[in-house]
Amino acid sequence: MSEEILRVQGISKSFAGVQALNHVDLTINRGEIACLVGENGSGKSTFIKIICGVYTPDEGEIFLNGRRYKQLRPIDSIHEGVQVIFQDFSLFPNLTVAENIALNQQVAQGRRFVNWREVNAIARQALERINVSIPLDVTVSELSVANKQLVAISRAMLQNARLIIMDEPTTALTHREVEALYKVVRGLQAQGISVLFVSHKLNEVQALAERVIIFRNGMKVIDTPAQEMTQEKIAYYMTGHDIAESRYEYQAKDAPIALEVSNLSRKGAFSDVSFRLRAGEIVGVTGLLGSGRTELALALFGAQPAESGTISLGGQTVSIRSIQDAVRHGIGYVPEDRLTEGLFLEQSIANNIVVRIMKSFAGRGGLIDSVRKAAEASNWVQHLSIKTRNPQLPVKSLSGGNQQRVVIAKWLASLPRVLILNGPTVGVDVGSKEEIHTIIKELAQQGLAILVISDDIPELFQICNRILLMQRGRLVNEFETQAIDEATLADHLLETVNQGQ
Amino acid sequence: MATLAQDKPKSWLSDLSLDGTIIRLFIIVAALFAIFSLARPDAFPTVRNLQSMAFQSAEIGILALAVALAMLTGGIDLSINSTANLTAVLAALLLTNFKDTAPELAVVGAFLIALVIGPLCGAFNGFLVAHVGIPPILATLGTMTLFKGIGTVITKGAAIFAIPQFAFIGNGDILGIPIPFIIFLVVAALVGMMMSRTRYGFEVYLLGTNPLAARFSGINNRSVLMRTYITSGLLSALAGLISLGRTNAARVDFGESYVLLTIMICVLGGINPAGGAGRMVGVVLALVALQLLSTGMNMVLFTSSGANFFKEAAWGATLLLVLVVELISARWKQRSRRKLKSEG
Numbered sequence: 001m002s003e004e005i006l007r008v009q010g011i012s013k014s015f016a017g018v019q020a021l022n023h024v025d026l027t028i029n030r031g032e033i034a035c036l037v038g039e040n041g042s043g044k045s046t047f048i049k050i051i052c053g054v055y056t057p058d059e060g061e062i063f064l065n066g067r068r069y070k071q072l073r074p075i076d077s078i079h080e081g082v083q084v085i086f087q088d089f090s091l092f093p094n095l096t097v098a099e100n101i102a103l104n105q106q107v108a109q110g111r112r113f114v115n116w117r118e119v120n121a122i123a124r125q126a127l128e129r130i131n132v133s134i135p136l137d138v139t140v141s142e143l144s145v146a147n148k149q150l151v152a153i154s155r156a157m158l159q160n161a162r163l164i165i166m167d168e169p170t171t172a173l174t175h176r177e178v179e180a181l182y183k184v185v186r187g188l189q190a191q192g193i194s195v196l197f198v199s200h201k202l203n204e205v206q207a208l209a210e211r212v213i214i215f216r217n218g219m220k221v222i223d224t225p226a227q228e229m230t231q232e233k234i235a236y237y238m239t240g241h242d243i244a245e246s247r248y249e250y251q252a253k254d255a256p257i258a259l260e261v262s263n264l265s266r267k268g269a270f271s272d273v274s275f276r277l278r279a280g281e282i283v284g285v286t287g288l289l290g291s292g293r294t295e296l297a298l299a300l301f302g303a304q305p306a307e308s309g310t311i312s313l314g315g316q317t318v319s320i321r322s323i324q325d326a327v328r329h330g331i332g333y334v335p336e337d338r339l340t341e342g343l344f345l346e347q348s349i350a351n352n353i354v355v356r357i358m359k360s361f362a363g364r365g366g367l368i369d370s371v372r373k374a375a376e377a378s379n380w381v382q383h384l385s386i387k388t389r390n391p392q393l394p395v396k397s398l399s400g401g402n403q404q405r406v407v408i409a410k411w412l413a414s415l416p417r418v419l420i421l422n423g424p425t426v427g428v429d430v431g432s433k434e435e436i437h438t439i440i441k442e443l444a445q446q447g448l449a450i451l452v453i454s455d456d457i458p459e460l461f462q463i464c465n466r467i468l469l470m471q472r473g474r475l476v477n478e479f480e481t482q483a484i485d486e487a488t489l490a491d492h493l494l495e496t497v498n499q500g501q
Numbered sequence: 502m503a504t505l506a507q508d509k510p511k512s513w514l515s516d517l518s519l520d521g522t523i524i525r526l527f528i529i530v531a532a533l534f535a536i537f538s539l540a541r542p543d544a545f546p547t548v549r550n551l552q553s554m555a556f557q558s559a560e561i562g563i564l565a566l567a568v569a570l571a572m573l574t575g576g577i578d579l580s581i582n583s584t585a586n587l588t589a590v591l592a593a594l595l596l597t598n599f600k601d602t603a604p605e606l607a608v609v610g611a612f613l614i615a616l617v618i619g620p621l622c623g624a625f626n627g628f629l630v631a632h633v634g635i636p637p638i639l640a641t642l643g644t645m646t647l648f649k650g651i652g653t654v655i656t657k658g659a660a661i662f663a664i665p666q667f668a669f670i671g672n673g674d675i676l677g678i679p680i681p682f683i684i685f686l687v688v689a690a691l692v693g694m695m696m697s698r699t700r701y702g703f704e705v706y707l708l709g710t711n712p713l714a715a716r717f718s719g720i721n722n723r724s725v726l727m728r729t730y731i732t733s734g735l736l737s738a739l740a741g742l743i744s745l746g747r748t749n750a751a752r753v754d755f756g757e758s759y760v761l762l763t764i765m766i767c768v769l770g771g772i773n774p775a776g777g778a779g780r781m782v783g784v785v786l787a788l789v790a791l792q793l794l795s796t797g798m799n800m801v802l803f804t805s806s807g808a809n810f811f812k813e814a815a816w817g818a819t820l821l822l823v824l825v826v827e828l829i830s831a832r833w834k835q836r837s838r839r840k841l842k843s844e845g
Contacts, residue, residue: 340714341714342717344714346777347777361700367694368699410718
């Protein structure tokens with residue numbers, strides 16, 4: 001039963017000089033569950049977008065059900081039975097479950113009037129096919145994430161799906177919901193539907209996949225039956241090296257405390273959080289989506305201030321009610337979403353770097369000394385090796401990794417005491433990721449106190465000397481990275497989820 | 502590799518340095534001047550005509566600068582003309598009340614009124630936009646009507662006359678150069694300097710580019726917006742005084758077409774309506790271009806300098822033409838860049 005659903009040959013795609021995919025060959029057979037694994041920036045999402053016709057590859061060929069497509073359009077992809085369940089599920093939150101499942105089909109049939117009895121019947125059948133029951137008349141916005149996902153899957157089934165691609169489907173699911181999803185996926189397989197499960201979680205890969213495909217740096221590095229893989233091997237192929245080698249060695253154990261947080265709470269976000277951060281430390285904060293890790297960072301940065309508890313910097317209790325308060329006290333924040341929160345895309349690289357220190361260039365009558373401004377920007381461009389031929393070019397001309405360095409430079413220029421990095425290497429290619437890690441470690445060695453918020457466990461192990469684990473708004477555990485390994489932390493993460501049930 | 506001009510650190514002259522938009526506008530201004538001078542050598546390139554054009558454009562120019570400021574933050578200020586008229590009405594009331602007792606003092610008082618009313622109106626706009634969070638186009642649409650309404654209540658719709666001692670600000674000249682135009686040039690230079698050379702101006706451009714990133718970079722968005730709308734109000738009030746001096750009367754419905762006209766000047770001058778890009782030099786050049794166009798068309802098509810029938814059609818056509826040219830050149834640039842990449 002090795003009928004090919006999908007075959008791609010020699011697919012390449014680059015964006016603005018960054019090679020996102022580099023001559024990838026891949027085949028998916030009927031009724032197969034394959035897992036596509038790779039770090040952020042490894043080319044997974046580019047690959048998905050090519051398969052569903054959103055991006056046109058620069059080179060290479062795509063075959064769907066044996067038919068060759070030179071220019072694959074989204075509509076071709078749908079006709080060939082390719083369905084992608086994106087992380088946001090693309091549902092209409094204001095419509096009911098039945099409407100979401102069935103309306104698409106009614107529209108596709110070119111109906112002018114909606115037959116409501118038919119809508120409900122279609123929706124019920126679709127849910128039965130994946131063997132789940134969700135009330136049909138509930139609006140989708142009221143459903144849990146897991147149920148939204150099931151709605152999206154059953155909608156995909158109605159489009160005569162032959163290959164369902166799930167983009168990081170378990171990111172926001174609890175352990176039990178993940179198990180339920182596995183069951184649904186195996187059910188799909190029994191009906192002859194192929195599933196490409198995209199993930200970067202190692203344990204999932206082992207639990208579900210028959211085949212493991214690993215991307216790194218835009219290339220397929222391995223494609224093998226799942227039983228031949230171990231978690232260590234997967235991690236090795238994902239990153240291209242053994243992770244344990246490059247851990248951060250925190251030396252000055254009695255350095256002064258840079259940041260101390262006691263009993264910090266904000267309703268609906270986190271409660272009773274206390275920890276200390278010494279100069280030169282890199283402390284990771286992790287937890288699942290909704291654990292309060294980002295909210296904690298935003299509270300320390302004053303964007304969503306805490307409602308109770310105290311924050312001390314260098315031994316002095318400070319009040320952080322706004323971002324202005326935070327920056328005045330020397331707290332910097334590299335945000336999660338670089339493009340919308342971190343950068344002024346159309347502005348020059350130089351302008352992006354000097355935002356925080358414009359005051360220092362003001363001379364007589366408040367006029368800015370442009371020569372000194374340009375010189376300072378050039379310094380940072382050199383210092384963080386930002387690859388550009390001219391700092392006056394817009395920052396959007398840079399690759400993801402270099403853009404992230406610009407955001408880091410912006411904060412470093414203002415000489416912060418504490419730097420909070422939220423997802424420091426999201427969307428950054430692997431080579432750049434390493435270099436950003438090196439920059440972070442060097443900064444800590446020079447005495448900066450660094451807090452890294454991330455759900456990328458390998459990353460936390462590479463750069464942190466301590467990891468705090470958050471769950472449901474509380475700090476539940478703390479580990480010295482020297483003392484444990486990745487698998488143990490992953491177990492703890494899952495354990496907290498199970499306890500939460 | 503060829504070194505770019507941008508490689509050099511920018512000097513203070515960068516305020517006047519050239520980019521595509523500015524060069525295009527220069528060419529338009531020069532071409533219009535040449536064409537109309539050839540068509541009407543007797544009337545167009547004369548001192549009298551230049552003076553008359555300078556008199557006509559000053560108020561609109563100052564109002565255009567006010568709108569440009571708001572546009573750079575990604576907003577807009579529709580209340581400029583109402584602010585100007587309200588200021589003119591209050592100043593005229595003061596002038597007529599004291600015209601016999603203390604006319605000189607009343608002239609000073611008129612300026613003080615402008616200094617208070619303009620920023621006050623602007624602060625109200627700023628409050629609505631920055632603190633209440635109403636979209637600028639709606640907030641200033643509301644205040645536009647409100648300010649005009651207040652003026653109507655005060656005047657009951659009638660015109661209020663100024664006094665001869667006040668006429669110099671609208672009709673006077675120094676060495677043949679109209680005083681309103683001198684005021685406009687000084688204001689344009691100051692505003693231009695403020696936008697390109699101060700921290701405030703820098704923050705306006707960043708806020709206009711991406712307000713969220715501005716917030717996350719520690720810029721106090723609210724304060725930047727407040728300052729912008731207050732400045733816009735101050736400039737509007739100044740324009741109100743000039744029109745009061747020039748026409749010797751204040752009416753609440755004076756110059757209602759100015760609002761859309763100033764937006765047009767800004768866009769023509771290269772101010773990005775979405776915020777974050779554009780320069781004051783461009784606004785000045787766009788103003789000059791439109792003034793040349795309307796006066797020139799008028800002279801060519803009607804030998805008498807009477808009603809300006811063709812003015813609006815010509816302005817609209819120019820705006821569309823410039824926008825189309827800009828779009829085409831942007832596409833062309835993109836295409837050649839892509840070509841370069843595929844070859845490289």
